[in-house]
Amino acid sequence: MANFADFQLGIYLDGLTGAKPELPLTYSDLEARAGEVMDPELLDYVAGGAGDEHTQRANVTAFHRWGIVPRMLAGAAERDLSIELFGRRYPTPLFMAPIGVIGVMHESQHGDLEVARAAAASGVPAVISTLVQDPMETVAAELGDTPGFYQLYTPNDRELAESFVRRAEAAGYAGIVVTLDTWSLGWRPRDLRHATFPQLRGLCLANYFSDPVFRSRLEKTPEEDLGAAAIAWAMTFGNPGLSWDDIEWLRGLTALPVLLKGICHPDDVRRARDGGIDGIYCSNHGGRQAASAPAIDFLPAVVEAAEGMPVLFDSGVRSGVDVVKALALGATAVGIGRPYGWGISLAGAAGAHHVLQCLLAEADLTMGLNGYRSIADLTPEVLVRTV
Numbered sequence: 001m002a003n004f005a006d007f008q009l010g011i012y013l014d015g016l017t018g019a020k021p022e023l024p025l026t027y028s029d030l031e032a033r034a035g036e037v038m039d040p041e042l043l044d045y046v047a048g049g050a051g052d053e054h055t056q057r058a059n060v061t062a063f064h065r066w067g068i069v070p071r072m073l074a075g076a077a078e079r080d081l082s083i084e085l086f087g088r089r090y091p092t093p094l095f096m097a098p099i100g101v102i103g104v105m106h107e108s109q110h111g112d113l114e115v116a117r118a119a120a121a122s123g124v125p126a127v128i129s130t131l132v133q134d135p136m137e138t139v140a141a142e143l144g145d146t147p148g149f150y151q152l153y154t155p156n157d158r159e160l161a162e163s164f165v166r167r168a169e170a171a172g173y174a175g176i177v178v179t180l181d182t183w184s185l186g187w188r189p190r191d192l193r194h195a196t197f198p199q200l201r202g203l204c205l206a207n208y209f210s211d212p213v214f215r216s217r218l219e220k221t222p223e224e225d226l227g228a229a230a231i232a233w234a235m236t237f238g239n240p241g242l243s244w245d246d247i248e249w250l251r252g253l254t255a256l257p258v259l260l261k262g263i264c265h266p267d268d269v270r271r272a273r274d275g276g277i278d279g280i281y282c283s284n285h286g287g288r289q290a291a292s293a294p295a296i297d298f299l300p301a302v303v304e305a306a307e308g309m310p311v312l313f314d315s316g317v318r319s320g321v322d323v324v325k326a327l328a329l330g331a332t333a334v335g336i337g338r339p340y341g342w343g344i345s346l347a348g349a350a351g352a353h354h355v356l357q358c359l360l361a362e363a364d365l366t367m368g369l370n371g372y373r374s375i376a377d378l379t380p381e382v383l384v385r386t387v
């Protein structure tokens with residue numbers, strides 16, 4: 001059983017020789033430090049979100065409306081944070097959410113490989129975006145023994161969508177996460193102010209540029225005319241007409257587990273269940289797409305409607321305490337987005353691994369000090385509404 005709290009002990013032991021942690025330990029410090037090293041437009045793209053950004057702020061503050069009920073002398077000196085997902089045991093309940101620009105967040109411009117290396121080093125699975133700097137096969141080769149999931153943005157070209165799914169299967173991904181909330185880009189004033197976003201400049205499009213179906217649609221190759229290839233991407237990326245019929249078609253394409261990302265309503269959960277979907281991913285895209293309510297507010301009803309089907313959750317998780325709360329509200333696994341993104345910017349795989357270690361140490365200590373030994377102990381009764 002991994003003891004994630006040992007990370008804390010290690011910092012104090014190193015401190016005996018005068019060493020202090022080089023990387024930030026809190027979300028606000030991470031974001032501030034990443035802001036010092038990142039290109040300002042890219043920083044805005046990652047940090048920003050939809051509209052007045054109140055949804056992304058609410059995602060974070062919603063966690064503060066819950067408190068954890070402490071139990072004493074509860075025999076929680078050793079904890080088990082492992083979970084089971086699609087028949088496989090994972091050492092932690094965390095996963096790295098897809099970030100379709102992570103490739104350019106690291107100075108090497110190979111941030112996706114750094115993410116995969118962080119997954120390999122930590123055992124925390126990564127959901128790899130459709131939007132990557134290195135083709136999904138190259139990313140998969142860096143995952144080591146840790147499973148990766150492939151996040152599909154379903155293009156409006158079925159042959160291309162099928163090609164992506166086939167490539168993900170061949171590359172060994174453990175499941176397909178179909179993102180539903182981004183069939184068109186949200187209203188993002190920060191990006192609009194800059195009048196651009198990274199993919200429009202041809203960045204993070206390696207899955208498209210390496211795809212025989214996508215290439216067959218072009219008059220000139222991306223190597224000959226990057227601008228035209230990026231425009232061709234923009235024309236195929238969005239899929240406003242995507243429907244439950246398309247989901248049925250996608251479901252029928254593969255034997256891999258299929259999850260739907262962006263589901264927040266119980267009726268949509270039931271529809272997915274009836275359509276043979278294997279997992280729900282409750283999320284509001286970190287407040288980057290539509291103005292909405294805090295995603296965590298939707299989680300209990302989503303979990304209830306899922307009737308035992310795995311429910312992944314992300315949006316607004318900033319600490320190990322938040323991880324514990326999301327698990328208590330019924331998440332099977334908890335995703336983080338921006339926090340590990342800042343880690344990649346600051347120190348690549350080691351930076352993301354550091355962020356994961358901080359979250360896990362805090363989650364582990366929070367469970368132990370409050371008297372909860374395993375994730376099965378984290379039921380809704382563990383929480384109290386404080387505001």
Ligand SMILES: Cc1cc2nc3c(=O)[nH]c(=O)nc-3n(C[C@H](O)[C@H](O)[C@H](O)COP(=O)(O)O)c2cc1C
Nearest residue numbers: 046097098099100129179285286315316336337338
């Ligand atoms: C810069 C950035 C890019 C993202 N790109 C994708 C993507 O390509 N595919 C996707 O499904 N979600 C994407 N997301 C959403 C994340 O997967 C996740 O839902 C969100 O970041 C969680 O919220 P958090 O950042 O508050 O942790 C992106 C998020 C950010 C911040």
Ligand SMILES: O=C(O)C(=O)c1ccccc1
Nearest residue numbers: 100131182185199285288
């Ligand atoms: O920025 C995002 O959150 C994202 O998922 C996205 C969607 C379309 C194009 C570029 C990024």
